[in-house]
Amino acid sequence: MSTATAPANPAAEDRYAQATQLQLTWWRFRRHRLAVISMVVIILFYMVAIFADFLAASDPHATDARRSFIPPQGIHLFDEQGFNPHVYGLRGVRDPRTFQLSYTPDPARKLPVRMFTRGYTYNLFGIIETDIHLFGVVSGRPGESIFLLGTDQLGRDLYSRMMVATRVSLFIGLAGVTLSLFLGVLLGGISGLYGGWVDMLIQRLIELLRSVPTIPLWMGLAAALPRTWSVLEVYFAITIIISLIGWTDLARVVRGRFLALREEDFVVAAELSGASQGRIIFRHMLPSFASHIIAATSLALPAMIISETSLSFLGLGLRPPAVSWGILLQDAQNIQVLAGAPWLLSAAVPVILIILAFNFFGDGLRDAADPYG
Numbered sequence: 001m002s003t004a005t006a007p008a009n010p011a012a013e014d015r016y017a018q019a020t021q022l023q024l025t026w027w028r029f030r031r032h033r034l035a036v037i038s039m040v041v042i043i044l045f046y047m048v049a050i051f052a053d054f055l056a057a058s059d060p061h062a063t064d065a066r067r068s069f070i071p072p073q074g075i076h077l078f079d080e081q082g083f084n085p086h087v088y089g090l091r092g093v094r095d096p097r098t099f100q101l102s103y104t105p106d107p108a109r110k111l112p113v114r115m116f117t118r119g120y121t122y123n124l125f126g127i128i129e130t131d132i133h134l135f136g137v138v139s140g141r142p143g144e145s146i147f148l149l150g151t152d153q154l155g156r157d158l159y160s161r162m163m164v165a166t167r168v169s170l171f172i173g174l175a176g177v178t179l180s181l182f183l184g185v186l187l188g189g190i191s192g193l194y195g196g197w198v199d200m201l202i203q204r205l206i207e208l209l210r211s212v213p214t215i216p217l218w219m220g221l222a223a224a225l226p227r228t229w230s231v232l233e234v235y236f237a238i239t240i241i242i243s244l245i246g247w248t249d250l251a252r253v254v255r256g257r258f259l260a261l262r263e264e265d266f267v268v269a270a271e272l273s274g275a276s277q278g279r280i281i282f283r284h285m286l287p288s289f290a291s292h293i294i295a296a297t298s299l300a301l302p303a304m305i306i307s308e309t310s311l312s313f314l315g316l317g318l319r320p321p322a323v324s325w326g327i328l329l330q331d332a333q334n335i336q337v338l339a340g341a342p343w344l345l346s347a348a349v350p351v352i353l354i355i356l357a358f359n360f361f362g363d364g365l366r367d368a369a370d371p372y373g
Contacts (some may be wrong), residue, residue, distance in 0.1 A: 007203050028368035035364020038357040045354055046348055053122035056160035058145040061321055064119070066092070067155030069341045070103050073147050075113055086114040087137065087146050111137040113146060147291040150343040152331050161323050162347060168324045170354070172239050173305040179243035180304075181297055184250030189281045191251065192258025198254070207249045217245065231322040238317050242307050250296045257289045293371040298362015302355040309351055325351050330355075 030036060048055060073087045089109030096099045117136035123129050137146050149158040191202040225237050261267055262285075270280050286293070305325075311317030312326025313333075320327060329346035332338050338345065 010225070011351065025365075025368045029364055030268065032364035032367065034360050035368075038360035038364070041353065041357040042361055045166065045170060048163060049170045050125075052163040052167040054124065054132070056121070056157075056163045057133060057136050058150070058157045058160050059120040060156060060161040060164045060323055062156065064155035067147075067151050068153055070147050070151040070155075071341075072150040072343050073105075075084065075146070075148075079110070080189070084110075086110040086187065087113060089144070111144060111146070114138050115151070149346050150341065152341075152344065153337065158328070158343065158346065161328060162325075165323045165325050165328050165347065166350060167343070168235070168318070168322065169305055169308055169351075172235065172242070172308045172324070173301055175239045176242040176246065176304040176308075177297060177301045179240070180247040180300060181293075183243065183247035184296075185254055185286065185293070187247070188251035188254030189258055189285070192255035193262055193277065193281065193285075195259075202251070205256075206251060208246050209245065214245070219314075223316065231318070234318055234322065238308060242304055246300055246304060246307070250300065253292055253296050257292060258285060261285050261288060279326070291366045294369050295362060295366040298358055298365065301362075302358040305354065305358075 066156045070090060073090075075085055075087055077083060077098075079086065086107035087110075088107055089111055090103045090104040092101050092103055113135060114137075115135050117133055117138065118131050119133045119136055121129060135146075137144060145157060147157055147159065149162065152158055152161075187202050191199045225234055229237070266284060267280060270284050275284070308317055308324065309326040309329070310370050312319075312324050313329050314326075315330065317326060318324050325347050328344075332344045
């Protein structure tokens, strides 16, 4: 005699049956531990980008030849009085043979490290003018500060410059991917949905852009920027240049999927019901292969960041006084300078971390958004 098998957990089945697509995607995404960790890393990076000036300990553009190539300082948490965060003052010693100035800690002079100190003035969110910073040293001497990552040749605080560079590089990547995503989905969707001469024209344009070598194209476009342009104008120009080059891969992915989907029953039914082309594209066709778009976008974002970093590193992208990861790495081009100041390579660490985080995050998000996963 056979008996009906009761569901193992009816409440859980009802919960999944009533969940939205967004909820199902989030539940699947949470199982990917590495992707969740990467998401946290990305959020922290963008928090640093938003509050870059607040996190900076000193003015990232302030130069002082007397502070050239100061090595990274460590924070001492305790002394004979108990808990008292401080750094040692620096004593400069010049080599009598090479005349090179080197800095050594002076334990006799302690500089207390305090939270929410006053420093250079900046505009929080571009609106609120303030001079409050997360931490800094309390010192009676002008120019004394804390150098967690050391200084460069011009005596600028590398840690503070890295905070500001994070904002510039990350938002260039984000703006570039947003624009290339829009162009890729729009032109790829039009190409795959209409076909005919429209498809041929868009595909020839894609082939033309992809046939031009990338580095010479970057060099030509970046060199065309007037030297008289401000940092903000160069910022937007570099974003547009990178976006106009990076949309072709996504457009081909979208076109291929549209060619496969345009004869499906649900698309034909939407057309017969009088739905507009925009509604068919964005409400019916795009959600069916969201995982493909997520995968392409997750690969495009780190590529955009690498592109900006490479252009600026080669001197073809952003230019001083702008600060980006590529500009910070320019100082590491000279092997003689790097041998005496290896901390200049620290700007490569956030580049590596954010690229890995975006790739792992995109991998987990793609698997979670796949309806057949």
